[in-house]
Amino acid sequence: MEGIDDLAQAFERFPGIGPRQAKRFVYHLLAQGAEERSRLAKLIDGIGSTVKQCAECKRFATGQGTSCFYCTDKSRDDSLLMVVEKDQDLAAIERAGMYKGRYFVLGGVLTLSGKGAIRERDLLTTIETRAAQGLSEVVLALSATSEGEHTADHLRTLLAPLRERIRLTLLGRGLATGSELEYSDAETLRGALQNRKET
Ligand SMILES: [Zn+2]
Known part of the structure; x- marks a missing residue:
């Protein structure tokens, strides 16, 4: 299913996550409701501006x-x-x-x-x-x-x-x-x- 598969593929690129777990994440998100999904999307979107890579040690x-x-x-x-x-x-x-x-x-x-x-x-x-x-x-x-x-x-x-x-x-x-x-x-x-x- 388009949409489900696209998002599952994105999760599969995470370390240690296989296709079945990726699908579980997608169905979990679907069950969570729009508000929770939107909260998560904002967190992901914002992490780049709140967290920076140290110029020296790279952490x-x-x-x-x-x-x-x-x-x-x-x-x-x-x-x-x-x-x-x-x-x-x-x-x-x-x-x-x-x-x-x-x-x-x-x-x-x-x-x-x-x-x-x-x-x-x-x-x-x-x-x-x-x-x-x-x-x-x-x-x-x-x-x-x-x-x-x-x-x-x-x-x-x-x-x-x-x-x-x-x-x-x-x-x-x-x-x-x-x-x-x-x-x-x-x-x-x-x-x-x-x-x-x-x-
Ligand atoms: Zn450092």
């Missing part, structure tokens, strides 16, 4: 200015830069409360077949800029999945020319194999950071 954040709270906070340690896959991983690290350096959000991981886009040019630019501000270590904090490891390999190659000046470390594998950073508890993350090793 999505609300607030004034081009750089986010973590990038402008003068009390944070400029010698450390942690590279995470996505905004939710950064939030998990912050919840664990053991890291006070800077961040960079890659925006994804590479699949084993080499698909996927990560912000590697922005990462290089950020490292160059931060190197002038005292950066001495880049911590790769990727999920302990095969895609996370594949991405870490790629970054190791990409950052190889910088290694004379900057240490490259990986989170210690206190993280169980297959575990995503986003869902790891604070204790595990703290252990993984303490046990990070040169890569």
